[in-house]
Amino acid sequence: SYELTQPPSVSVSPGQTASITCSGNKLGDKYACWYQQRPGQSPVLVIYQDTKRPSGIPERFSGSNSGNTATLTISGTQAMDEADYYCQAWDSSAAVFGGGTKLTVL
Amino acid sequence: EVQLLESGGGLVQPGGSLRLSCTASGFAFSKYAMSWVRQAPGKGLEWVSGISGGGDITYYADSVKGRFTISRDNSKNTMYMQMNGLRAEDTAVYFCAKDRVLVGASQGFDYWGQGTLVTVSS
Numbered sequence: 001s002y003e004l005t006q007p008p009s010v011s012v013s014p015g016q017t018a019s020i021t022c023s024g025n026k027l028g029d030k031y032a033c034w035y036q037q038r039p040g041q042s043p044v045l046v047i048y049q050d051t052k053r054p055s056g057i058p059e060r061f062s063g064s065n066s067g068n069t070a071t072l073t074i075s076g077t078q079a080m081d082e083a084d085y086y087c088q089a090w091d092s093s094a095a096v097f098g099g100g101t102k103l104t105v106l
Numbered sequence: 107e108v109q110l111l112e113s114g115g116g117l118v119q120p121g122g123s124l125r126l127s128c129t130a131s132g133f134a135f136s137k138y139a140m141s142w143v144r145q146a147p148g149k150g151l152e153w154v155s156g157i158s159g160g161g162d163i164t165y166y167a168d169s170v171k172g173r174f175t176i177s178r179d180n181s182k183n184t185m186y187m188q189m190n191g192l193r194a195e196d197t198a199v200y201f202c203a204k205d206r207v208l209v210g211a212s213q214g215f216d217y218w219g220q221g222t223l224v225t226v227s228s
Contacts, residue, residue: 001168030211031211031213031214033213033214035151035215037151042201042218042219042220042221043143043151043201043203043215043218044218045214045215045216048206048213048214048216049213049214054216084150086150086151088151088153088212088214088215090211090212093165094153094165094166094167095141095143095153095156095165095212096153097143097150097151097152097153098150099150100150100151
């Protein structure tokens with residue numbers, strides 16, 4: 001079955017740029033999306049179709065996808081961005097999530 | 107305003123059954139695929155099952171295939187998940203999620219419910 005691999009944790013200083021990667025075989029041939037989940041809350045879609053932001057998502061969130069890696073980039077990271085982030089793609093009639101990355105803003 | 111409200115969770119013994127419901131409002135329910143996604147305590151997200159807007163195409167994760175059945179009643183704006191043969195490893199919060207497409211490859215889940223907890227234990 002298809003697998004997506006994310007680093008368990010990423011740390012960033014406030015105001016700096018955070019990058020979270022998601023790796024999968026030929027992931028660039030599929031659409032990737034990203035979710036933010038704060039503790040005790042439901043996930044929120046922050047990027048879809050590799051690079052698009054849903055209405056209401058700040059411009060500091062951006063995405064890319066090429067080769068075997070999709071990347072979520074958060075520019076000018078704020079304390080409120082501290083959360084778990086999950087990538088997701090579709091393969092062989094199934095949605096697949098990455099294991100999640102805990103973003104710490106310190 | 108889009109709202110998704112799950113219900114039906116609870117405590118069940120191993121081997122038992124439960125039926126989850128997800129009632130939707132605020133959008134044209136029949137025009138969008140829907141999915142169930144679960145999250146075990148302290149763990150990541152796991153997609154469980156999806157269904158096309160018309161209800162004629164269904165998808166399942168290998169972990170639940172043959173035990174869970176997804177369905178929807180578009181006249182009631184409601185999606186269901188019949189869960190049979192429950193195991194301890196099925197213990198999780200179950201979220202319903204709206205897809206951005208009618209059918210086929212998911213383009214992302216743009217709305218989520220608050221989730222309902224299913225606990226499988228003797």
